[in-house]
Amino acid sequence: MRLVGLTGGIGCGKTTVAAEFERLGVPCFVADRAGAACYDDSHFRNQVEKILGPAVIGLSGEIDRHAVADIVFADREKMEQLNALVHPRVMAAFAEWCKEQKAPYVLLESAILYEYGLDKYMDDVVAVYVGMGERIERLRVRDNVTEKQLMPRILAQMPAEEKMMRADYVVLNYEGNPRRQQVEYIHRQIMNKIPK
Numbered sequence: 001m002r003l004v005g006l007t008g009g010i011g012c013g014k015t016t017v018a019a020e021f022e023r024l025g026v027p028c029f030v031a032d033r034a035g036a037a038c039y040d041d042s043h044f045r046n047q048v049e050k051i052l053g054p055a056v057i058g059l060s061g062e063i064d065r066h067a068v069a070d071i072v073f074a075d076r077e078k079m080e081q082l083n084a085l086v087h088p089r090v091m092a093a094f095a096e097w098c099k100e101q102k103a104p105y106v107l108l109e110s111a112i113l114y115e116y117g118l119d120k121y122m123d124d125v126v127a128v129y130v131g132m133g134e135r136i137e138r139l140r141v142r143d144n145v146t147e148k149q150l151m152p153r154i155l156a157q158m159p160a161e162e163k164m165m166r167a168d169y170v171v172l173n174y175e176g177n178p179r180r181q182q183v184e185y186i187h188r189q190i191m192n193k194i195p196k
Contacts, residue, residue: 001098002105002194003121007113008128009160010153011135011142013173017128018109020183027101031110034090039063044085051081073152087116104194114158114166124193126186127167129160130174 006021006028008014018028038044045063049056052071058064072079094108105123113119130138132154139150164170169186173179 001101001103002123002190003098004105004107004190005113005119005122005125006107006109006128007111007119007125007163007167008130008173009135009157009163010111010150011139012128012130012160013138013179014109014111014128017126017171017173017179017183018107020180021107021187024184024187025103026105026107026187027103028107028109029094029097031090031094031108034093035086036065037093038086038089039065044089047085048082051085052078069153073156076156079156083112083116087118091118091121105190111157114163119166124168124190125166126169126171127160127163128171128173129164130172132160134174135160 004026006014006018008017015030018030022028039048039062048063048068052068056064056067056071058067068082072082098106107126108118108122110116110118113122113125119125135154136147136150139145140147143150169189171179171182171186
């Protein structure tokens with residue numbers, strides 16, 4: 001089975017593009033979802049509290065994801081420590097998930113595919129691109145946050161332009177751009193690489 005990474009900066013529309021691939025019958029594993037599921041494990045929560053401190057524990061005793069984000073986006077070392085906990089679990093879950101798939105190829109959707117070297121496990125990478133101004137506007141509306149709150153998150157990731165240059169394929173995900181046709185073209189190109 002061919003492994004294809006789907007990446008792009010926060011707010012570029014990876015989820016929308018992934019849905020277009022899924023429409024074509026391509027299974028998609030969402031790394032963020034798998035990472036969020038880690039927080040259901042009490043041992044994992046204890047490790048997170050050790051790294052980030054008691055401020056990340058909410059009133060219910062669960063991890064406060066907003067508090068985690070505020071800490072790690074302001075402290076690169078803490079972010080790397082958290083990711084060192086999360087990524088092995090996510091990749092193990094991805095490997096197990098792949099065993100259940102029957103499609104010619106699958107997608108791994110991850111905003112930080114390049115940042116954490118996950119691209120080396122992929123046969124191809126698709127980057128989703130939108131310029132900074134449009135990304136900020138989408139995120140302001142989607143997450144009801146200010147540009148000042150957004151910038152640390154955006155700057156913690158590799159520049160979108162660099163992802164676009166490194167990828168095998170690029171989807172230009174501007175409003176009004178034919179997203180579906182771009183995905184269908186990329187799908188055909190990937191399918192052509194798979195031995196019949």
